[in-house]
Ligand SMILES: Nc1ncnc2c1ncn2[C@@H]1O[C@H](COP(=O)(O)OP(=O)(O)OP(=O)(O)O)[C@@H](O)[C@H]1O
């Protein structure tokens with residue numbers, strides 16, 4: 001229609017290793033989706049998170065399977081973005097978001113990070129370019145302050161001291177992880193014998 005500007009779609013991206021996905025990831029994604037009134041949220045598994053030892057990460061196919069299981073009940077607001085898995089190599093967020101923003105100029109991107117990650121922003125690859133193409137969204141995480149020298153939009157989520165490393169450690173010592181992640185993901189981990197040895 002002449003003279004009418006199309007409203008840009010507002011898309012949130014929660015990047016991570018998801019090794020494995022847990023309820024804090026899902027709650028963070030859902031809270032940001034609702035509080036910022038976004039149109040969609042993508043959970044984006046990294047092939048190799050820049051600050052994570054690749055030896056401690058299981059295969060991308062297992063991580064994607066677990067994400068699919070976690071989203072079976074909510075595929076309307078949340079989806080999986082596999083661009084970094086397909087690209088392989090180190091998953092630098094600037095590289096990914098530059099590719100996505102040039103493929104989708106009709107979208108505005110909100111890149112979500114937990115409070116623990118905010119501290120590391122000065123070390124991120126091309127951070128000064130990244131903040132020109134996405135809006136960073138920070139969510140609180142127990143033990144981390146809600147401040148940054150970068151333009152971070154803060155969203156308050158219920159505090160949850162849950163992490164993938166805690167879950168991996170509990171599984172390797174035979175302790176329960178019930179209610180920390182979806183039951184169908186726990187069943188998958190059991191069936192495939194994942195994380196048994198730390
Ligand atoms: N409990 C939590 N509260 C807030 N943010 C979280 C929480 N757990 C993870 N996140 C955020 O989700 C994103 C993806 O996290 P990631 O997949 O690395 O999980 P993790 O639980 O931090 O893993 P690990 O314990 O292996 O480091 C990151 O931005 C991280 O800060």
Ligand SMILES: O=C(O)c1ccc[n+]([C@@H]2O[C@H](COP(=O)([O-])O)[C@@H](O)[C@H]2O)c1
Nearest residue numbers: 015016017046049050091092093124125
């Ligand atoms: O681009 C970077 O330099 C960079 C450095 C650290 C982390 N990231 C991204 O931040 C997200 C969360 O990282 P992590 O280590 O918690 O999996 C994930 O998408 C990573 O690719 C990106």
